[in-house]
Amino acid sequence: MKATIQVDLDSLWTYRRYLNQESAKGAIDPVYSEGVEIFLDIFRRNSIKATFFVIGTDVLIPEHARVIKQIAVEGHEIANHSMRHSLNFSSLDDETIKEEIKNSHEVLERVSGQRVMGFRAPTFSINERVLNILVELGYVYDSSVLPSFIAPLALNLAHTIIGGKLRNVAGANIRFANSPLCLYRPDIKDMGKAGQGKLFELPISVVPSFRLPMHSTYVFICGRWLFDWGKRELQQRQIPLSYSFHGIDLLDINKYGLKLPLFGSIEKRKNICEYIVKRLKSECELMSTLDLVKNLERCA
Ligand SMILES: [Zn+2]
Numbered sequence: 001m002k003a004t005i006q007v008d009l010d011s012l013w014t015y016r017r018y019l020n021q022e023s024a025k026g027a028i029d030p031v032y033s034e035g036v037e038i039f040l041d042i043f044r045r046n047s048i049k050a051t052f053f054v055i056g057t058d059v060l061i062p063e064h065a066r067v068i069k070q071i072a073v074e075g076h077e078i079a080n081h082s083m084r085h086s087l088n089f090s091s092l093d094d095e096t097i098k099e100e101i102k103n104s105h106e107v108l109e110r111v112s113g114q115r116v117m118g119f120r121a122p123t124f125s126i127n128e129r130v131l132n133i134l135v136e137l138g139y140v141y142d143s144s145v146l147p148s149f150i151a152p153l154a155l156n157l158a159h160t161i162i163g164g165k166l167r168n169v170a171g172a173n174i175r176f177a178n179s180p181l182c183l184y185r186p187d188i189k190d191m192g193k194a195g196q197g198k199l200f201e202l203p204i205s206v207v208p209s210f211r212l213p214m215h216s217t218y219v220f221i222c223g224r225w226l227f228d229w230g231k232r233e234l235q236q237r238q239i240p241l242s243y244s245f246h247g248i249d250l251l252d253i254n255k256y257g258l259k260l261p262l263f264g265s266i267e268k269r270k271n272i273c274e275y276i277v278k279r280l281k282s283e284c285e286l287m288s289t290l291d292l293v294k295n296l297e298r299c300a
Contacts, residue, residue: 001234001238001240001283001285002241002284002285002287002292002295003240003241003242003243003280003284003285003286003287003292004050004051004241004242004243004286004287004288004291005043005048005050005051005243005245005277005280005286006050006051006052006053006079006120006143006243006244006245006289007039007053007245007246007247008053008081008244008245008246009032009035009036009052009053009054009055009081009247010031010055010081010085010246011029011032011055011058011247012029012030012253012256014055014085014122015248015258015260017087018087019258021257028061028063028064029058029061029064030251030255031247031248032058032061032063032064032067032247033067034251035247035249036052036067036070036071036247038250038251038270039245039247040070040071042274042277043074043277044074046277046278047281048277048280048286049075049076049288049291050076050077050288051076051077051079051118051289051290052068052071052078052079053081053118053120054068054078054079054080055081055083055084055085055104055122056080056081056082056083056084056103056104056105056106056107057083057084057085057104059107059108059111060107068108068111069111069112071112072111072112072114076288077114077118077288077289077290077291078108078112078114078116079116079117079118079119079120079143079289079290080101080104080105080108080116080118080119080120081104081119081120081122082100082101082104082119082121082122083099083103083107084100085122085123086100086125087122087123089122089123089125089130090125090126090129090130090173094129094133097129097133098133098136098137101119101133101134105137117139117140117141117290118139118140118141118143118289118290118293119134119141119143120143120144121142124144124145124173124204125144125173126142126144126145126173126191127191128186128188128189128190128191130142130144131186131191131197131201132188135197135198135199139199140199140200140290140293140294141199141200141201141202141289141293142199142200142201142202143201143202143203143242143289144201144204145176145179145191145192145201145203145204146176146203146206146213147176147177147178147179147181147203147204147206147211148206148211148212148213149174149177149211150211150212175192176192176203177211179192179193179203180194180201180203181205181206181208181234181237181239182203182240182296183200183201183203183292183293183296183297184200184201185197185198185200185201186199186201200293200297202242202289202292202293202296204242204244205230205234205239205241205242205243205244206230207226207229207230208230208233208234208237208239209233212230214226214227214230214243215243215244215245216244216245216246216249216269216272216273216276217246219276220249220263220264220268220272221263221264224272224275227272227275227276227279231279231283240292240296241280241284242289242292243276243280245273249269249273250266250269250273251266
């Protein structure tokens with residue numbers, strides 16, 4: 001079974017914005033000063049090459065740029081997560097979307113020394129307009145489709161519990177609930193369906209039978225059984241696994257005054273993360289997202 005591990009480097013300011021909290025401009029973010037190194041250490045110990053989706057504006061801070069350089073030097077893929085991580089990315093006008101992708105692309109290539117070929121929309125807010133712009137800019141893949149009807153409902157629930165600006169977050173679109181679970185070439189008129197488009201879409205893995213999200217946030221809330229269940233089903237159906245973590249997953253967020261309910265203690269989260277990485281390493285053929293896309297390209 002082929003698999004890829006991804007880390008969305010969403011800095012603390014992105015969460016503070018959801019919660020209507022102020023963040024200091026230009027400050028060094030704990031995701032960069034602490035979070036990344038914990039992931040790199042786990043990946044080093046397990047000899048894994050992963051993919052980091054990075055927000056362009058963060059990399060304008062020299063200390064952050066050095067961290068991105070280090071990630072690249074260690075052989076991980078750097079991918080684009082937009083310039084400013086807008087709350088409702090796919091609703092921006094074409095010109096702004098293009099600028100968001102291009103500006104981030106330029107800074108990430110300059111800092112990492114890599115060719116950046118993959119994109120993930122902030123909060124999984126993707127549509128055909130974004131996809132066409134990615135094609136125009138020569139991207140190889142997008143990985144923003146979360147094929148689940150649970151995720152949009154969960155976002156509404158989170159808004160009720162947490163409040164803040166979460167109501168303005170576009171999040172995963174319910175129209176992708178029945179989209180393919182494997183790599184596919186999206187139809188340019190309806191990207192939820194396979195078609196003849198140039199770009200590849202690598203959906204974020206869900207538990208196939210109930211289309212339950214199984215990325216790190218859900219496993220922290222529900223427990224390891226969710227990952228075990230999803231992995232078993234994906235393996236039975238021979239679907240490659242695209243597993244997503246977040247930069248804050250291994251941070252003591254209480255230390256920074258960030259209250260995310262049900263997220264669990266730092267020890268619990270570290271144990272879950274180590275468990276998932278070790279299982280993927282010992283039972284799967286792990287590679288960066290770009291390599292996985294190239295590997296699967298032949299059968300898509
Ligand atoms: Zn993000």
